[in-house]
Amino acid sequence: MTNDAVSQNIPDDARGGSREQPRLITPALLRSWTLPEPSGTKYSRGQVLVVGGDRATPGAAMLAGLSSLRMGAGRLSLAVAASIAAQVAVAVPESGATSLADDSEGAITGEQVEQHLTKDLERADCVLVGPGLGNPAGAGRLLSEIVRLLPDDVPIVLDAFGATVLPDLSTAERDRLSGRLVLTPNRGELAHLLDEDEVDEDRVAEGIIDAAGRYGAAVGCDTWITDGDGLWQVTTGDTGLGTSGSGDVVAGAVAGLLSRGAGLVQSLVWGKYVHAAAGDALAAQFGRVGYLASEIPPQLPLVMRTLRGD
Numbered sequence: 001m002t003n004d005a006v007s008q009n010i011p012d013d014a015r016g017g018s019r020e021q022p023r024l025i026t027p028a029l030l031r032s033w034t035l036p037e038p039s040g041t042k043y044s045r046g047q048v049l050v051v052g053g054d055r056a057t058p059g060a061a062m063l064a065g066l067s068s069l070r071m072g073a074g075r076l077s078l079a080v081a082a083s084i085a086a087q088v089a090v091a092v093p094e095s096g097a098t099s100l101a102d103d104s105e106g107a108i109t110g111e112q113v114e115q116h117l118t119k120d121l122e123r124a125d126c127v128l129v130g131p132g133l134g135n136p137a138g139a140g141r142l143l144s145e146i147v148r149l150l151p152d153d154v155p156i157v158l159d160a161f162g163a164t165v166l167p168d169l170s171t172a173e174r175d176r177l178s179g180r181l182v183l184t185p186n187r188g189e190l191a192h193l194l195d196e197d198e199v200d201e202d203r204v205a206e207g208i209i210d211a212a213g214r215y216g217a218a219v220g221c222d223t224w225i226t227d228g229d230g231l232w233q234v235t236t237g238d239t240g241l242g243t244s245g246s247g248d249v250v251a252g253a254v255a256g257l258l259s260r261g262a263g264l265v266q267s268l269v270w271g272k273y274v275h276a277a278a279g280d281a282l283a284a285q286f287g288r289v290g291y292l293a294s295e296i297p298p299q300l301p302l303v304m305r306t307l308r309g310d
Helices: 003-007 027-032 058-070 082-091 113-123 136-149 171-177 187-193 201-215 246-259 264-286 297-308
Strands: 023-025 047-051 075-081 096-100 126-129 156-158 181-183 217-221 224-226 231-234
Touching: 003 264, 023 027, 023 264, 027 264, 027 297, 047 058, 047 113, 047 246, 058 075, 058 082, 058 126, 058 246, 058 297, 075 082, 075 113, 082 096, 096 113, 113 136, 126 136, 126 246, 136 171, 156 246, 181 201, 181 264, 187 201, 187 217, 201 217, 201 224, 201 231, 217 264, 224 264, 231 264, 246 264, 246 297, 264 297
Parallel strands: 023 231, 047 075, 047 126, 075 096, 126 156, 156 181, 181 217
Antiparallel strands: 217 224, 224 231
């Protein structure tokens, strides 16, 4: 993996800074780093495939998928546990729903992936794996099969269990992901990616740089983002964003931008800033804490409109 593969034509005035002086993400920076112009039909804005959603946690995949649409993706497919796929299809009428084999407790097993998911993988412009997965063994098998079947030019976002099972892949499988991979771990998941017990708040920046180099990925954790060389930091947002499901919104927002043709680290920088600014808008309405992750996605296009000056 080269850093150019992850960074993808960053304007000079938007390039990442150093550990000592990170580049702060501002509306001015984002306006200088323009996204692909949304135009045409739903087919021209890209299709997102979200893979996740055990029977106990389908909401995570649904939040991620809806967030991708709110960021401008044209089409959405949700691949979830077979025992709740019909209910998910009804709950999210904007999406197609694909059934994945699950066990008696509703955990996705990672079996029969080629049979059920090949067509969705071939059609996808971005794949997000992880939201709502809860079984490590099943998640590992699932990711391994997706890596084998996914076309080489399709970017992939790994979040939650999708990220934590990444170290268990073979070297060849990890190499297939290098240069088209985005990771959106929390600090606990980042520690697992680095084979460490924990990553303290003051070491997140160093940790994501290490993870980016190890896996050939753009990585975002907490307020920090890296392309492997430079660092960016989100300075907006507040404690209320630390609520159940909020990370699924971030991952979906990033996937939505990737499906539209944005670069790997560009999608992270835009996605994490817009998510944080949407939280600020809700904090003004509800207070610093107490708003729900499901209330964040409707704010995303409003923030995007402000940044674009529409």
